Amino acid sequence: MIEAPVATATVPPPGGAPGDIPTAQELAAHYGLVRPGARPALPSYLRLLWGRRHFVLAYTQARLLTMYTGARLGQLWKLLTPILNIAVYYLIFGILLKQKHNTGSGNYISFLCIGIFVFTYTRESVTTGGKSVSDRLDLIRAVQFPRACLPLAAVLVQLEQLVMSLLVVAVIVLGTGEPLTVHWLLVLPALAVQTLFNTGLAMILARVVATVRDLGEVVPFVMRTWMYTCGVMYSIDKVTAHAPKVVATALKLNPGAVYIELIRGALLKSYPSPGLFTWGLAGGWAVVSLLMGFVWFWKAEDRYGRG
Known part of the structure; x- marks a missing residue:
């Protein structure tokens, strides 16, 4: 008995002629399949990032809790660190180098404290954010999430550290004779635009350091010069x-x-208040940094943790 040949069916690609053998790419496009770890479109990426906001906050708190777990004084170092920094910088620049006369304010200790902690916020955001991807390859390879969560969390850690430092600064400012005025509220929008700027810069460095890890060791020297x-x-x-x-x-x-x-203009009455140009400049730097940093980081989303 002769068996009839078994017909083999082929799935025609969309718009293809019957009998044509579809390619893997055509089948994937036809059925909506995507490559694992593929970079999503920018709008989809934003939605994914927003959907992981609780993960970012939880990760931030975990990082904060583990920062001083090995120290005997524990979380008390959040207050001791800024106080010791103030003492060291005031000794060097206020007493030894006598920079008191090179300020726009008669209150040098408050002038110095604000400068130190505001810049430290940017410096630490960029330094830790730059290493946030390269130092978390195990997490990246184990869990699927928008990689932008990592530099964003690094900035939020430093923001909370800054809040603790500003409490110390507020005590020093008031203790040196500066009045509490309504202008202090301007600190909030100032920190908001600085946070956007720091986030963009951290994302730029995160991609750079993830590509060339040795550059992460150079960043602290660049920040010190800056x-x-x-x-x-x-x-x-x-x-x-x-x-x-x-x-x-x-x-x-x-x-x-x-x-x-x-x-400084918000907290020190003895210091000239910045004008609208300075505020516009601050907002412009924030927008440029965030847009450039976010897009630059997103373009390499599918390459983090590979190789």
């Missing part, structure tokens, strides 16, 4: 009074200096 151009210990206006105009302008447009100016 600090000395931001007017942390001195007033840019006073120091550049006789400098070339291009130098003075470049230092004043420096985003690190801009955010320090906003906080």
Whole structure:
């Protein structure tokens, strides 16, 4: 008995002729299949990131709780660290180098404290955010989530640290004779735009360091150099009074200096309040940094943790 040949059916691709053998790409597109770990479209990525907001907050709190678990004083170091930093910088720049006369305020200790902690917020956000991906490869390879959660959480950790530092700063500012005024409320929008700026910069560095890990060791030196151009210990206006105009302008447009100016103008009555141009500049730096950083980071979403 002769058996009839068994017919083999083929699935025609969309729009293809019967009998054509579809490619894997055509079948995937036809049935809505995507490659595991593929980079989603930008709108979808934003929705995914928003959907993981609780994960970001939980991860942030976990990082905060583990920061000082090995220390005997534990979380008390959140307050001791800023106090010790103030003492060291005041000894060096206020007493030894006598920078008191190079400020726009007669209250040098408050002037110095604000500059230190505002810039430290940016410095630590960028430094820890830059390593947030390269140092968490085990988590990236084990769990599927938007990788932007990691630099975002790194910035939020530093924001909470800054809040603790600002409590110390507030006590020092009031203790040195500065009044509590309604202008203190301007600290909130100033920190908001600085946080956006820090987040964008952290995402840029996170992708760079994830690609070339050795660059993560260079970042602290770059940030230290940047600090000395931001007017942390001195007033840019006073120091550049006789400098070339291009130098003075470049230092004043420096985003690190801009955010320090906003906080000093809000907390210190003895310091000149920044104008609308400074606020606009701060917002512009924040928008540019966040947009560039987020898109730059998203473009490499499918490459983090591979290789």
